[in-house]
Amino acid sequence: MKDVFLGIDLGTGGARAGLFDDEGHALAFKDSPVVSHYPHPGWVEQSAEDWWEALVNSVRAVVAATGVKPEQIRGIGYDATSATVVAVDANNNPLRRAIFWSDVRSSEQADRAFGIDHWARLYNGGGKDAASAEWFPFKAIWIKENEPETYNKAVHLVDAPDWLTYKLTGEWTVNINSAAHLKAFCGRHGGIVCTSSNAGTIAEWSFRQREKILFFPDQHLGRWTGHKMGIPLDEMMVWDPDLPLGGLTPEQIRKAKLLLWKGHCSVHQMFQPAHIRKFRAEHPDGLVISHPECSFEVCQLSDYVGSTEHIVKIVKEAPANTRWLVGTELNLVNRLAEEVKPEGKIVQFMSPTVCMCSTMQRIDPQHLAWTLENLADGNVVNQIRVPEHEAQLARLAVEKMLAAS
Numbered sequence: 054m055k056d057v058f059l060g061i062d063l064g065t066g067g068a069r070a071g072l073f074d075d076e077g078h079a080l081a082f083k084d085s086p087v088v089s090h091y092p093h094p095g096w097v098e099q100s101a102e103d104w105w106e107a108l109v110n111s112v113r114a115v116v117a118a119t120g121v122k123p124e125q126i127r128g129i130g131y132d133a134t135s136a137t138v139v140a141v142d143a144n145n146n147p148l149r150r151a152i153f154w155s156d157v158r159s160s161e162q163a164d165r166a167f168g169i170d171h172w173a174r175l176y177n178g179g180g181k182d183a184a185s186a187e188w189f190p191f192k193a194i195w196i197k198e199n200e201p202e203t204y205n206k207a208v209h210l211v212d213a214p215d216w217l218t219y220k221l222t223g224e225w226t227v228n229i230n231s232a233a234h235l236k237a238f239c240g241r242h243g244g245i246v247c248t249s250s251n252a253g254t255i256a257e258w259s260f261r262q263r264e265k266i267l268f269f270p271d272q273h274l275g276r277w278t279g280h281k282m283g284i285p286l287d288e289m290m291v292w293d294p295d296l297p298l299g300g301l302t303p304e305q306i307r308k309a310k311l312l313l314w315k316g317h318c319s320v321h322q323m324f325q326p327a328h329i330r331k332f333r334a335e336h337p338d339g340l341v342i343s344h345p346e347c348s349f350e351v352c353q354l355s356d357y358v359g360s361t362e363h364i365v366k367i368v369k370e371a372p373a374n375t376r377w378l379v380g381t382e383l384n385l386v387n388r389l390a391e392e393v394k395p396e397g398k399i400v401q402f403m404s405p406t407v408c409m410c411s412t413m414q415r416i417d418p419q420h421l422a423w424t425l426e427n428l429a430d431g432n433v434v435n436q437i438r439v440p441e442h443e444a445q446l447a448r449l450a451v452e453k454m455l456a457a458s
Contacts, residue, residue, distance in 0.1 A: 057121050059112065061131035063104055063217055065155070070111035072119055072126075080121075083114035090150060095157045098150035101139055104213075105220055127295075129221070130319070133213040138192045140207040145219065148203050152192045154213075159191035162198070166191065171422060190423040210435070233439040235270065236447035245453040249345055250360035252278040258457040260310075267292065269314030273321065277345040277352050279311045286349075291315050321346040323404045324380040329354045332378045332403075342367055343380035343403070351380060365389060373397045380404075 055075055062069040067086040073079055085107035090098045116123075136154040141147055152158070163184040184191070189212060197204040209215075209225065219225050236246050243262070247255035256278050259266045268275030272291055279289045289311040292299035298306065299315075306312070324347050332339055342357040342364050352358045357367050361381060368377055368389055374397035379386045383402055390400035427434045439447070 056127040063133035068107035081115040081118040083111040085110040097153040097156040101147040137213040157186040159195040160186040162191040162194045233447045237443040240446035240449035270316035272313035275313045318346045339376040341378045
């Protein structure tokens with residue numbers, strides 16, 4: 054059997070696992086249920102230990118059903134429900150059952166937030182929509198106010214996807230695009246970091262330093278950046294870190310101006326040229342705007358391509374009553390759609406299939422306000438600790454970016 058890939062979904066009812074071949078064909082599925090507990094009306098809890106037991110059962114079942122050997126599994130993709138609070142101690146063990154996403158015990162905390170005259174509320178339906186008891190911060194506040202012993206013992210209050218990442222890797226991690234050790238790698242080798250909004254400027258700076266660039270971790274952003282600079286596609290080669298010489302010949306490496314790390318954003322890879330063609334057939338006057346982390350073909354078919362900031366700016370400044378197909382993260386698209394709806398603008402998500410980004414779901418004004426208010430009260434929450442030697446090297450790369458920009 055060829056290489057296979059393992060998919061994991063930790064959902065409301067249990068843990069599902071699937072094995073797929075390298076063409077995306079399903080080989081086996083297994084769904085193992087997880088029991089929900091209802092201590093009081095409106096309360097929903099699940100055991101993180103039960104999640105893991107169900108997950109192990111599902112994975113072992115699909116492996117056994119297919120006869121796949123562990124070394125044949127080339128990659129693992131996974132997701133989990135968001136807005137679920139897991140409190141863990143210094144030994145990374147859960148202190149209590151997880152407060153599930155559908156739990157609404159923190160209604161009083163949410164109501165208090167709704168009653169606060171704060172600018173952050175403008176991002177929630179223009180300040181008119183109520184705060185939801187399902188949101189992560191209000192559940193965390195509930196634990197602090199009602200279970201202080203648990204709160205004080207907790208080293209981390211994490212969401213289910215973060216907990217699953219730890220169980221699979223043994224590390225508490227952040228999104229790869231923000232990971233300090235990647236920035237430290239750049240700093241260690243005299244390199245630099247970039248964002249989707251300044252990638253072109255940073256690439257120009259880089260070519261003034263050296264004749265060849267390794268662009269990582271997102272190959273699509275690197276390819277579109279190089280294309281905008283006039284670099285031919287045959288001078289931008291994908292570097293596969295799992296293969297000798299990146300899967301390239303010495304001649305390909307010598308010819309390449311850009312070596313593109315074989316990586317991508319799981320959200321932006323969902324968007325396909327077929328989605329744009331369908332939209333244009335149904336709405337000939339519609340406009341398409343995409344993030345540069347989409348595939349090269351999607352970017353080519355779009356009317357506009359740009360960073361998150363660029364997407365928001367273009368759509369907001371567009372004439373009234375225009376229709377937009379937007380290729381970027383769903384939470385941002387939904388917020389943008391609500392903001393421009395009064396102008397008669399219609400903004401829709403590009404893909405019929407949703408790949409949620411749990412990180413982006415939590416990067417919103419509500420969480421920012423909660424963090425800042427805690428800091429103002431002298432409470433440091435969700436602190437990310439980086440080894441000092443990595444912090445110093447990462448700082449070099451970031452400072453170079455700021456100077457070059």
